[in-house]
Amino acid sequence: MIQVTKPFIPDRKTLDKYLDGICERAWLTNNGPLVQELTQRLEDYLGVQNLLLVANGTLALQVAYKALGVEDEAVTTPFTFAATPGSMKWQGITPHFADIDPNTLNLDPSQAEKAITERTQALVPVHVYGNACDHDSFQDIASRYNLPLIYDASHAFGVQYKGESLLSCGDAATLSFHATKLFHTVEGGGIVFKNRDDLERARSMINFGQSPETPNDIASVGINAKMSELHAAMGLATLDSIDQIITQRAALIQEYHHCLKGHVEFPQRRGSENGAYMPILLASEEQASAVDSSLQQAGIRPRHYFSPALHETTTYGNDDACPVASDIADRILCLPLYPELTTHQVKWVCEHVCKNL
Amino acid sequence: MIQVTKPFIPDRKTLDKYLDGICERAWLTNNGPLVQELTQRLEDYLGVQNLLLVANGTLALQVAYKALGVEDEAVTTPFTFAATPGSMKWQGITPHFADIDPNTLNLDPSQAEKAITERTQALVPVHVYGNACDHDSFQDIASRYNLPLIYDASHAFGVQYKGESLLSCGDAATLSFHATKLFHTVEGGGIVFKNRDDLERARSMINFGQSPETPNDIASVGINAKMSELHAAMGLATLDSIDQIITQRAALIQEYHHCLKGHVEFPQRRGSENGAYMPILLASEEQASAVDSSLQQAGIRPRHYFSPALHETTTYGNDDACPVASDIADRILCLPLYPELTTHQVKWVCEHVCKNL
Incomplete structure (x- = not known):
């Protein structure tokens, strides 16, 4: 039997070394040392800044919308995995579909522009199969309509585009590190933010809205979208290969x-x-x-x-x-x-x- | 230094045995054999039916609201962790707080009843510190107002109340298996549903709304709230102790x-x-x-x-x-x-x- 994909299993000794550390420290989650190490190593490897690791790729999208204030409608592509509109509709955002380019299979910028209404609060193109969207056009539309540009970059790990990481394009680009992806943390995801402020807002949001600056208050709405140390260990061991x-x-x-x-x-x-x-x-x-x-x-x-x-x-x-x-x-x-x-x-x-x- | 809590680390050999199986099968997530085994063992141990394991305790609440159709307002307690109202507000539900009983520190049923409005769509009491809420009174109110009764039972693992599991009370009871809990899966959670139909709806919702019955459609809104095999392994090893x-x-x-x-x-x-x-x-x-x-x-x-x-x-x-x-x-x-x-x-x-x- 040949499946469509098969999760990568890293070297067991490397994985065990990380697990030894986790058990010794008894620090299993909540922004532990392995999550911090993986964040740093991924930023270096991918050539990006302001990376936030989260529990999975769908939560990456959901947190990106919330951090960027997207609540009403968003324009996206119908040729994507159900996670793209699902992440929207779950939290009350209406996905509005525009057609795709028949050659790249990505959202067509001209169609996306036509789909913008008064209620549109974001553009959410997808780099389908890791194939870069027409970023210049999307950036132009986003600027003219003053809309956040959020890329679902679940497939785009490691893609270089016009001399830089494709993940640097947009106000946010979200990654999936699901077991079936080429780089994975079993379950996991990440968000690359353009602005540090958005990253910090999102960091609080994935930990129940708690913030070290306001220990006696809940400063923003929040949920639990934290990556665990176990999942980070799998990511670190996989990143070696x-x-x-x-x-x-x-x-x-x-x-x-x-x-x-x-x-x-x-x-x-x-x-x-x-x-x-x-x-x-x-x-x-x-x-x-x-x-x-x-x-x-x-x-x-x-x-x-x-x-x-x-x-x-x-x-x-x-x-x-x-x-x-x-x-x-x-x-x-x-x-x-x-x-x-x-x-x-x-x-x-x-x-x-x-x-x- | 004595911390308020310290995560339980199970026997390493037991944990390694589960990890061996995961690596051998290369089945890392998506309702794998360890998640299935943990579900069965927890149902047996807790004495409950219709248990759905999920990625964390906050997602357990979020999925429970969605599966039971809660969208507008819910009455809950202000004396709880931020996850209770956070899980609501994140997906557009307004938490409406009623006061607590000064002896049990749980939501006071009479105060909760007074807080019900035309927009109320659920009662969400919390078994604070694993201390059972006055279920008879809440069930009576829920029946009279025809409202779903969803318990945040994050603290209530293993509690027996009036001769049965406290988790059997309500239309749904949600658990947290966070590392700091007495039973944990590093990050994880669970929902005990009263009705099998609600469980099956939720099962589809935690996997992007996909359903084996409708392979060529997305039958319901969905996100990713799946527990991984790695986290299930930690749960199985912990359950032994x-x-x-x-x-x-x-x-x-x-x-x-x-x-x-x-x-x-x-x-x-x-x-x-x-x-x-x-x-x-x-x-x-x-x-x-x-x-x-x-x-x-x-x-x-x-x-x-x-x-x-x-x-x-x-x-x-x-x-x-x-x-x-x-x-x-x-x-x-x-x-x-x-x-x-x-x-x-x-x-x-x-x-x-x-x-x-």
């Missing part, structure tokens, strides 16, 4: 592209390849379905990632028309991708894809 | 009561003693402050738990008058309590308390 992980995944993507070029479409890439996903676009819904069935029969588990487009779901559906997203969602497949996968297996997967075209 | 933990903590409480009886007041206990906290009430704010200073100087760290009363904070303050809660918050101290504490240390703490009375 991150260059190797990205190199291996990127090489597998090259192999896929080599085998499938001319047979299927690939989304147009913007920014460096971080090896996050291996998406292909089939010619039609029928072809995508046939390829999927054939792969499943061979014990290969691709994923219709993302399908259905979220403007067509019961929970998030509304009158927003996004025909490009609907079409893409019908034709997309993500193929298996994880470091242990061999080039032989990749070729085998590609054979099964091609024989159904 | 839970009877010993509770016995040791309860014995220390007895020792405290023996030493301090006649010198300070204790909240009146309802339900079995689970050894969660060691609260004392001093005669005045001045006396509480003097005792605190003296203990701090001796390297003992008690906690003003809970102070300030939340109706007096910037974030949650409003016109609700709760004079009893205000008075209690000024006079309360929680003394150090954890299994490793010796009776000798307890006597020493008590001496420092008594010499300031």
Whole structure:
């Protein structure tokens, strides 16, 4: 059986060393030394400032909205994981969907601008598959309408764009460190804020609104969105291997592209390849379905990632028309991708894809 | 230095055995086998049904409100941790505070009833220090006003009340398994639902609203509130020692009561003693402050738990008058309590308390 992905398990001795420290200190959570160390090491590795680690990637989005004062409506893409609109609607923000660019599969800036209403309080584009959004255009719109620009950068760990980290774009960029991601902390997430003030507000919010400056008061609304020391330990042990992980995944993507070029479409890439996903676009819904069935029969588990487009779901559906997203969602497949996968297996997967075209 | 609490660290070999399994399976989260095992073992140990494990105790409250349709106002106590109103306000629910009973320090049912308005959609009493609320009265009010009754039972792990688990009371009872709790999963929480339907709705909500029954749709709003396998491993290893933990903590409480009886007041206990906290009430704010200073100087760290009363904070303050809660918050101290504490240390703490009375 070849799954679409497989969590990376770091060297056990490295992990145990961190666990020894946790047990010795009996400091298990609440901004412990490993969370602090991971924050510093990730800021250095990613080339960013003002990183706040949190319990998971959905909470990263929820805290970013709250820290930036987003409460009413936000414009986003329907071609994303359910966490993007879910994080909004859970806390009373209405997601308003605009259509995507058929080449990059990211939110189309011109469509996003058309979707802005008087109630819009943020733009929330997603760097789908780690593929950089058209940041210059989004920044221009955000500035003209005076809206916070929050990127769901769950897939964009380590992506470089125009000479800097893609995570430095926007007022906030949120990361997911879920077990299935190329860098993970089992469950976890992060927010890179442009401004230090927003970071500090968010830091209080993830710890019940408590702040060292006002010990006898609750200065802001807050919940618990803290990353634990155990999860930080997994992150630190994984970070030791991150260059190797990205190199291996990127090489597998090259192999896929080599085998499938001319047979299927690939989304147009913007920014460096971080090896996050291996998406292909089939010619039609029928072809995508046939390829999927054939792969499943061979014990290969691709994923219709993302399908259905979220403007067509019961929970998030509304009158927003996004025909490009609907079409893409019908034709997309993500193929298996994880470091242990061999080039032989990749070729085998590609054979099964091609024989159904 | 004697802290107010110290996280329990389970036997390392037991913990390692669980970690071996996690690494071998490479199944790190998403309702894995250890989360399933912990759910079953906790249901058996606690004597409850319909338990859902989640990422932390605040998310337990947030998911309970959402699963039970609470969106507008809820009546609760101001004498609680900031997580209780924080979990509400974060997702748009207005906490409306009613005063507490001066003996049990729990929400006073008659005050709660007076606080009900047309907008009230739930009663959210807290079993403070694991001390059972007056459930019969709350159930009566909830039935008469047709309101869901949601207990914040963060402190009430293992409490028996009128011959059954206190967690069986209410439409939902939420638990915190934070590292500082007597039973913990590092970070974690749980919800005990009265009805199976509510459990299943919540199960979908903690996994992005996805449901196996509707694979091509998002059937409900959802976020990520899943407990990881690593955290479940810590819970399983801790659960092996839970009877010993509770016995040791309860014995220390007895020792405290023996030493301090006649010198300070204790909240009146309802339900079995689970050894969660060691609260004392001093005669005045001045006396509480003097005792605190003296203990701090001796390297003992008690906690003003809970102070300030939340109706007096910037974030949650409003016109609700709760004079009893205000008075209690000024006079309360929680003394150090954890299994490793010796009776000798307890006597020493008590001496420092008594010499300031």
